[in-house]
Structure formats: structure tokens, C-alpha cells
Amino acid sequence: MKKLLAMLVLVVLAVPSSFAQGAGGIDAGASELQTYIDPVGNLILVIGAIVGLIGGVRVYIKWNSGDQDTQKAVMGWMGSCVFLMVVGVVIKAFFGL
Secondary structure: OOHHHHHHHHHHHHHHHHHOHHHHHHHHHHHHHHHHHHHHHHHHHHHHHHHHHHHHHHHHHHHHHOOOOOOHHHHHHHHHHHHHHHHHHHHHHHOOO
């Protein structure tokens, strides 16, 4: 029991010093985050382009096979592509880049 109490006291005393980075830690985290925003935004745009190409091919195949719900497929794929494009732009705008 004494060992457990001693261990608990050591942990309680050690935790604040490890978290006490202050403004320097926040600034470092913010600058680190800003370095990732541009590549992530570009990655989202690339994923949107690939999804758009795949969707276009699938809709083209449905259209040529005479499927009746081609319009539904077009709207679904177009909506997902527009969403991905908007998310890529919004992420960059949200973080001020």
C-alpha cells in the first residue's frame, strides 16, 4: 500500500512538469499543423479527382447498358466529388492558408 501511495505521489508530481510547455508548445504545435494543411488539402483534391474519374466511368457504363437510374448515379457521384472539392478548399481557408 505504501509503494502504491509513493508511486501515485511521484506520478502526480511528474505530470505537471511534463505538460507545462506553455505558449512555446502551443506555437510549435500550430506551426507543425500548418505544415500539414497544404499537402492534406492537395491530397483531398487528388482523391476527389480520382473518385470523379471512377464515377464518370461507372455512369458511362450504366448509360450504355440502358440502365434506368443513370440520373441517380450521376447525382450521387457528382455530389461526392463536389463535397471532396469543397472540403479541400475549406480546410485551407479554415487554417488561413
